[in-house]
Amino acid sequence: xxxxxxxxxxxxxxxxxxxxxxxxxxxxxxxxxxxxxxxxxxxxxxxxxxxxxxxxxxxxxxxxxxxxxxxxxxxxxxxxxxxxxxxxxxxxxxxxxxxxxxxxxxxx
Numbered sequence: 001x002x003x004x005x006x007x008x009x010x011x012x013x014x015x016x017x018x019x020x021x022x023x024x025x026x027x028x029x030x031x032x033x034x035x036x037x038x039x040x041x042x043x044x045x046x047x048x049x050x051x052x053x054x055x056x057x058x059x060x061x062x063x064x065x066x067x068x069x070x071x072x073x074x075x076x077x078x079x080x081x082x083x084x085x086x087x088x089x090x091x092x093x094x095x096x097x098x099x100x101x102x103x104x105x106x107x108x
C-alpha cells in the first residue's frame with residue numbers, strides 16, 4: 001500500500017486509476033493498526049486495485065474532503081466515483097465480497 005502525503009496525491013491517484021482503495025488512519029489508533037494488514041491481505045487477490053494509505057493527522061483536510069468522522073476508513077473508488085465505504089469496525093469478509101463484485105463488474 002502506497003503512503004500518500006497530500007490531498008493532491010490522493011486525488012490524482014483516484015483519477016488516474018480505474019480502481020483505487022483509500023485507507024485512512026491515525027497514528028494513535030489501535031483499530032487502524034490491526035485492520036491495515038487484513039485489508040492488505042484482501043488486496044493481494046485484486047492486483048487491479050491500486051491502494052493508498054493516508055494519515056488523517058498528517059492531512060487534516062482529508063476529513064472535510066471525504067466526510068471522515070472516525071478512523072479507520074476504507075473507501076473504494078471506481079473511475080473516480082466512491083463505490084464502497086467502510087468505517088471504524090470493518091467486516092473484512094464483507095469488504096472482500098464487495099471488492100470482488102466491483103472488480104468483476106469493472107473487468108467484464
